[in-house]
Amino acid sequence: MMKLRSxxxxxxxxxxxxxxxxALPAGAADKIDPVADAKAFKKFFYDKxxxxxxxxxxxxxxxxxxxxxxxxxxxxxxxxxxxAVEAGKEMFTKPFKNGKTYExxxxxxxxxxxxxxxxxxxxxxxVITLELALNRCREANGEAPYSYVKDEMAALTAYxxxxxxxKPMDIKIPDDPRALAAYEQxxxxxxxxxxxxxxxxxxxxxxxxxxxxxxxxxxxxLGIMNAMPIYRSEWSGMGTxxxxxxxxxxxxxxxxxxxxxxxxxxxxxYLSYVSNGLPISGxxxxx
Amino acid sequence: MKATLVLVxxxxxxGSAFAASEADYKAAYAAAEAANKEAGQLRxxxxxxASTLAAAKKAGDAGDFDKAVEAAREAEALAKASIFQATxxxxxxxxxxxx
Numbered sequence: 170m171m172k173l174r175s176x177x178x179x180x181x182x183x184x185x186x187x188x189x190x191x192a193l194p195a196g197a198a199d200k201i202d203p204v205a206d207a208k209a210f211k212k213f214f215y216d217k218x219x220x221x222x223x224x225x226x227x228x229x230x231x232x233x234x235x236x237x238x239x240x241x242x243x244x245x246x247x248x249x250x251x252x253a254v255e256a257g258k259e260m261f262t263k264p265f266k267n268g269k270t271y272e273x274x275x276x277x278x279x280x281x282x283x284x285x286x287x288x289x290x291x292x293x294x295x296v297i298t299l300e301l302a303l304n305r306c307r308e309a310n311g312e313a314p315y316s317y318v319k320d321e322m323a324a325l326t327a328y329x330x331x332x333x334x335x336k337p338m339d340i341k342i343p344d345d346p347r348a349l350a351a352y353e354q355x356x357x358x359x360x361x362x363x364x365x366x367x368x369x370x371x372x373x374x375x376x377x378x379x380x381x382x383x384x385x386x387x388x389x390x391l392g393i394m395n396a397m398p399i400y401r402s403e404w405s406g407m408g409t410x411x412x413x414x415x416x417x418x419x420x421x422x423x424x425x426x427x428x429x430x431x432x433x434x435x436x437x438x439y440l441s442y443v444s445n446g447l448p449i450s451g452x453x454x455x456x
Numbered sequence: 457m458k459a460t461l462v463l464v465x466x467x468x469x470x471g472s473a474f475a476a477s478e479a480d481y482k483a484a485y486a487a488a489e490a491a492n493k494e495a496g497q498l499r500x501x502x503x504x505x506a507s508t509l510a511a512a513k514k515a516g517d518a519g520d521f522d523k524a525v526e527a528a529r530e531a532e533a534l535a536k537a538s539i540f541q542a543t544x545x546x547x548x549x550x551x552x553x554x555x
Contacts, residue, residue, distance in 0.1 A: 424496075
């Protein structure tokens with residue numbers, strides 16, 4: 170009888186241990202691990218497009234299609250974003266009514282710093298994008314904020330990106346649970362299907378880069394932020410990161426959020442982080 | 457012949473009995489609006505829900521309550537589908553993740 174009871178106890182203990190052993194890796198898998206995410210993200214795209222060099226991904230559809238690549242090389246002779254860069258440069262150095270300029274709001278006077286945005290502000294506990302920082306600079310100096318999707322914001326960010334070209338994206342996630350939560354929420358947004366067409370960002374930019382959607386060749390998600398802002402022929406003008414998110418949501422028949430709502434800030438944080446190390450190529454030009 | 461006339465009369469009467477009233481429209485519209493509000497709380501409204509709600513209102517304002525009720529019911533169905541999407545995606549998104 171004792172032997173039987175011992176055997177049952179031993180069996181139950183073994184079962185409990187086995188259950189624990191299975192439970193631990195599952196728990197570990199749920200841990201937020203941006204470093205592992207970025208590694209897996211890059212590997213996915215490098216494996217999917219073995220002929221491309223890592224730095225090619227920042228050129229979006231032009232790296233996916235030979236014909237488009239030829240068009241792009243020619244387009245770069247007289248790039249359509251050139252006017253925006255010029256306008257942005259002029260705006261950047263022109264004093265506000267109080268005599269200060271954008272240079273006073275940014276490290277290194279705003280030159281060559283695009284790769285550090287967005288960043289997580291530990292005081293505020295939120296993600297701060299470059300567009301948001303620019304409008305906050307305006308407001309702090311008594312100026313009205315610009316529209317996040319229109320020309321002035323695109324011109325300012327185009328100039329800042331231009332002065333940062335070639336610098337590797339360098340997004341930091343501080344050791345702060347709120348920063349990790351923002352990153353995770355950005356990731357969730359990226360993979361969440363929305364709109365009547367039931368598309369996630371990843372439906373186009375992970376599952377189908379290089380494929381056509383109507384007449385357009387879809388860009389890979391890897392390096393997609395490095396090219397922002399962009400001149401789009403479809404828009405006949407420049408567009409900011411905010412504009413891209415808003416139009417993506419509308420195109421899948423989802424009601425877009427307000428530019429710089431938390432969802433958009435967080436997804437920009439996630440997408441920029443997983444492209445760390447790839448060069449800034451903005452401003453870009455897209456079909 | 458008489459029987460046919462009687463049948464037509466009955467059908468016409470039945471038809472008019474089923475025509476939507478303003479109260480039907482208001483109830484259908486309120487239900488659709490409530491569902492769309494819930495989708496908004498889940499941060500997942502669809503543009504088509506908004507446009508179908510607008511179509512329902514336009515028909516209702518014009519006094520075409522049959523059309524208004526039909527559009528409001530469609531809007532409610534769209535809003536409920538967006539709620540289902542938002543709810544199910546709370547866990548399903550992980551299946552899309554690159555790991």
